[in-house]
Amino acid sequence: MDDTRLLRDYIAKCSNWGRWGDDDQVGALNLVGPDQVRRAAGLVRKGVSISLTLPYDQRGPQPGGFRNNPQLFATATGLDHVSGAQEPLPGGFGPARGFGFHDDLLVMPTQCGTQWDALCHIFWEGRMWNGRSAGEVTSRGAAANGIENYTGRIVMRGVLVDVPAHRGVDALQPGEAITPDDVESVLAAHDLEVEPGDALLVRTGFMAARRGDWGDYAGGPAPGLSLHMAPWLRVHDVAAVATDTWGVEVRPNEIGYFQPLHIVSLVHGGIAFGEMFDLDALAADCAADGVHEFMFVASPLPLTGGSGAPVSGLAIK
Amino acid sequence: MDDTRLLRDYIAKCSNWGRWGDDDQVGALNLVGPDQVRRAAGLVRKGVSISLTLPYDQRGPQPGGFRNNPQLFATATGLDHVSGAQEPLPGGFGPARGFGFHDDLLVMPTQCGTQWDALCHIFWEGRMWNGRSAGEVTSRGAAANGIENYTGRIVMRGVLVDVPAHRGVDALQPGEAITPDDVESVLAAHDLEVEPGDALLVRTGFMAARRGDWGDYAGGPAPGLSLHMAPWLRVHDVAAVATDTWGVEVRPNEIGYFQPLHIVSLVHGGIAFGEMFDLDALAADCAADGVHEFMFVASPLPLTGGSGAPVSGLAIK
């Protein structure tokens, strides 16, 4: 089958447009209901919370240009306080009398580090999730499908699929695609099955390989999910998928379309895509205790109309 | 007792400096261990997740000036895609072939909306939490006590103390102080006790009263915790306290010092302070089911060296 027919075939098979009503703006997160939330909480046994988020700072993975690393600008400092420059306090708050404060401003591309793509982040032939027009996304942001729709919703069972650990290697290589067979093989080894509404956290080891010396980590060739994961994700009704790479799917792409898994599974499937999640501490913990499922809590900031948002993601075991 | 003696007396009584070692940078969050995390998860019964975060956008509570409301700048839009302006794709990604994307940049003061104060946010006489020098907070941010230390840690039992609901009013008024008697009265009505490591979410109704027409909500007079809550928080080993106001404590302050509860309970007690939490949906849910305790998950973004950070806070019941 040629690339175009394959892509359109996958779109037809995997689309969830209309499944949760014409007004829906959260997509596959609809698969997470009270049962899924309770089940997730029931996985908390050790009482340990593991952060899945890279530090947001100038040592992040972005090479600059279109997307820079996060910058924090101090607008008030301890040195100001110590030197007397906060006397009197600003804002008409009167004499300091020993009080001082630190304040700052954040400047960051929403897509620069650990983050969820919103359902308005990707378009296909003029449309985004649920068939809405891409024209609803203007300079003022997204009038629909913005990341704020995800806020409060990403609480479910998470399952770690640590592909390099399973293969006994440190990391997959750029261009290596993770297939349904790979995922099923890892799950079988841990005697786990994916259930509707789950979040699949797929580790490639690529973040560990590049951490601190990022090179072209963000935007360059990378291991990742095969396009052929699309039907599998749809059949299993996975709600969210996150990886330790910049773009979830393998790069270069397997067919002559840019980010085809985004086109099929995000635009049409409505599955939440999480990128640059730091899965290394979680992987170490799972390797140690042999438990690869957990409560996954990763609600993004409600940036109204945003194409995505940073998130402090947690695996709670 | 005069103001100065009172303040110093409270500092002496409530300080936790050194309690968790000289290098500690998380303060009272040390009170949250595996038992507390497990107990929190055990409170998830209905399988419902409630967001506690205000939308981050231009309709937020800031009046402008020192702190503005969040701004999101679109760097790529659906209109770009539809018009052909993304042909070819930027970044050397080749022809679009139907693919398009939305991207944006966030600019926001860390303290402008729902957020946690870091332990480096407030100084007292040249010192911050655990006795560290305020001089460690320079233009490059905080070398210690930054908000990134909280990331991954704020997972515990939360207890809602809805003062106006208990009093049968819509909202407390600016200048109204919430005392230990108030809190105990509310807790007793729900047959609840606060335990070490808990998060106390105190609702004043002030956000509900001002929502959408904020006026001087952020920075002006406000209801809030009395300074005299300080010993109570310390005795009960509360780990975190959050309110639906801009500054946790009552304004104007009750003594001739600026934000004295911050001085006592944050700088010296090391208690996490959460501000502008939206507690209204949670309050409605608690009123409906009569359950005022829940799993509280509110891990802030790891903004390295930050004075605070936005957070997507959840009450999971």
Added chain:
Amino acid sequence: MDDTRLLRDYIAKCSNWGRWGDDDQVGALNLVGPDQVRRAAGLVRKGVSISLTLPYDQRGPQPGGFRNNPQLFATATGLDHVSGAQEPLPGGFGPARGFGFHDDLLVMPTQCGTQWDALCHIFWEGRMWNGRSAGEVTSRGAAANGIENYTGRIVMRGVLVDVPAHRGVDALQPGEAITPDDVESVLAAHDLEVEPGDALLVRTGFMAARRGDWGDYAGGPAPGLSLHMAPWLRVHDVAAVATDTWGVEVRPNEIGYFQPLHIVSLVHGGIAFGEMFDLDALAADCAADGVHEFMFVASPLPLTGGSGAPVSGLAIK
């Protein structure tokens, strides 16, 4: 004549589309050639340079919201230096050995203070200057008619038209329109004529009336040029016009179209529009020496693809 016919009639009479070639991107600045530059320099007699630019800072005229006042964020301070926080120097520059530095970042809307509108700033029915499609202005900025085209070009004779001084009042009132008769009356009083390629600096006194207590100065009702100035500007081949108001033309507008003088004289006439120029010091100087013409140098920053740019404008006499 009804509003629509009037507007279209003025457009037909005043348009310069095509006058300087189909590729032109500077409009009426083409009227400034070597003769005009030399003539301007010849007006320097006293050897005095007068700034026409408002300070760019938080005390500026913007009320917040869509456009804020300029913010400058210090990324390195003298306090850092004094405290030893610049030891060693950043960037691998080695030990400080007594050296220190201050650095900062600017965040500002291009249209927030003294500034030139670019010829891509305003559209009319899908077109901008010289008939180009508005669709050339995307999230990446303007592919044509950007403000960088003005850089290096705004050097010409300037003529001050101080309307309130002529009328013996402090300031014109919001809604007061300045007509060709007004301008000619002021010019006649100083025995001046406007020549092709001149810049007309029209003072209303409105900035003086609002300085420091701006209220709705930026965006609200204002005195300014009448729409009926359009044919006069065209006939006299004025290259640039600048006022001490936020939008050059009178507000509310005289007809049922928004900013119709922009539509006629900027979009179709290609005349450079300068806004929020501080003409008060210049007015005082001209009143003192009786000389109302000068060398005008006001080249904007070359912000590639920008809708406008801040400028340090000078009147040199």
Added chain:
Amino acid sequence: MDDTRLLRDYIAKCSNWGRWGDDDQVGALNLVGPDQVRRAAGLVRKGVSISLTLPYDQRGPQPGGFRNNPQLFATATGLDHVSGAQEPLPGGFGPARGFGFHDDLLVMPTQCGTQWDALCHIFWEGRMWNGRSAGEVTSRGAAANGIENYTGRIVMRGVLVDVPAHRGVDALQPGEAITPDDVESVLAAHDLEVEPGDALLVRTGFMAARRGDWGDYAGGPAPGLSLHMAPWLRVHDVAAVATDTWGVEVRPNEIGYFQPLHIVSLVHGGIAFGEMFDLDALAADCAADGVHEFMFVASPLPLTGGSGAPVSGLAIK
């Protein structure tokens, strides 16, 4: 003489502290008075204005990190207008009726491109220009010696010293120092003398060599002025010096102090330092007509308390 003695000797010889009063904040620009302004205007003969400023955009010389290249974020676009997204107009301006607009926000480090250093940009042993304490520069910016003091003042005779043209090479190499002999040799070749209050524009060819493929142009090794130019600049009472390099002086530095010419001539001499001026078009023009003097107008934006500011610099001949 050892490095320390040499540096202190030059400081002693070249200092202008107190020369223009204890409150002075403009330094050597005091050397420019009415005579100098008139003389500058008298140099305008051809009626040509040449821009000396690099475009401010993402193709600029910064490698990212501490200082990024300028970014312009569109907040309203032509595509918005064309698509109907500006209907009605924002800000309560009513129906568009054919009107549309483009707007944007600028984010840029003040020192990232063509710019003047302020007299608060550099410190030496806790002091800045005129002996003021570095402690006056806090998170709120500079309380003294800020760049706004230069605004309106940089109008004088400029003299181009094109060293590579004189030597018959394309560009000087990193590490090559330009000495007083070099400068005098170039001046003599053009039969020019530097006079008090002049601006010296020294071209190294390094910008031409790196343009568009900047590498470590900004921050790395570079040709530039020798430290031994300091006494020469002082004796000739040069008011301002600008180069086509990132830091005026040669890098690596000739002695074991960082940027010693800044320490001597900027901090103590109060001479205006201009960096990353694009002198190539000017050099071509001077080579063509043999005239290496001109009216130099380069007033920086008045960024209150800024460490420097971008500027649209002009050579008018």
